[in-house]
Structures are given as C-alpha cells and as structure tokens.
Amino acid sequence: MVQKTYFKTKDYCKVKFTFNIEDAETVEILGLNSDWENSIVMSKKKDGSFSCEVSLPKSTQHEFKYLVDETKWINEPEADSQNPNEFGGSNSVIVL
Numbered sequence: 001m002v003q004k005t006y007f008k009t010k011d012y013c014k015v016k017f018t019f020n021i022e023d024a025e026t027v028e029i030l031g032l033n034s035d036w037e038n039s040i041v042m043s044k045k046k047d048g049s050f051s052c053e054v055s056l057p058k059s060t061q062h063e064f065k066y067l068v069d070e071t072k073w074i075n076e077p078e079a080d081s082q083n084p085n086e087f088g089g090s091n092s093v094i095v096l
Contacts (some may be wrong), residue, residue: 001078006058013058013096017042018051019076024068031064031091032056037069055064058096063091 005014019027019042027050028039042050056062063083066074075082079092 002076004094008045011058012024012055013057014053015094015096016051017076019074020065020088021047021074022048023069024050026069028067028070029054029064030067032062034062042066056094057094061093061095063093065073065091 001018003016003018007014007018008062017029021027027042027044029052030036030039031043032040032054040052040054042052042059044050061080063085066076068074073089075090076092076094078096081093082090083093085091
C-alpha cells in the first residue's frame with residue numbers, strides 16, 4: 001500500500017510504503033529517484049508487515065520494486081501504474 005501526504009508549504013511529498021508478505025525476513029525498495037543500486041530497507045512490524053516513509057519531490061514519478069529476502073522482485077499491486085522494464089517484466093510507478 002502507498003499513502004501520500006502532501007504539504008502546502010513544502011516541495012516534497014511524504015510517502016508511506018506498507019507491504020504485507022508471509023514468511024519474509026527482509027523487504028527493500030529499489031528504484032526510487034532512479035536509484036537501483038541503493039535500497040531503502042523497510043522495517044518489519046509486529047504483525048509481520050513491512051513499512052517505511054520516504055520524502056520524494058512533488059510533481060515527479062518514480063519506478064520501483066520490492067526486493068524480498070534479497071531474491072524475489074515484487075511489484076506494488078496498488079501503485080499508480082506499471083511500466084515495462086528491460087528485463088521483460090514491469091516496474092511499479094508512483095506519481096506525485
């Protein structure tokens with residue numbers, strides 16, 4: 001799930017990512033701000049879900065994917081859209 005919080009006086013949007021997946025040890029987000037090298041590690045909650053908050057510039061769009069347990073790439077089902085990628089799959093897209 002992706003929740004966006006806009007601020008009238010700020011040039012960024014606070015975005016909260018929440019991802020539920022059974023039996024996962026780690027979940028990371030890659031691709032935000034076109035950065036596919038450095039991941040954002042999501043925190044594991046007591047209920048087993050993972051979450052994190054990120055500030056992203058307004059009027060931008062970002063492709064991203066979740067990396068589960070360093071081996072499995074998963075898209076966000078509630079993303080604004082999906083774009084094809086160079087590997088024959090697709091990336092999630094968030095539009096701010």
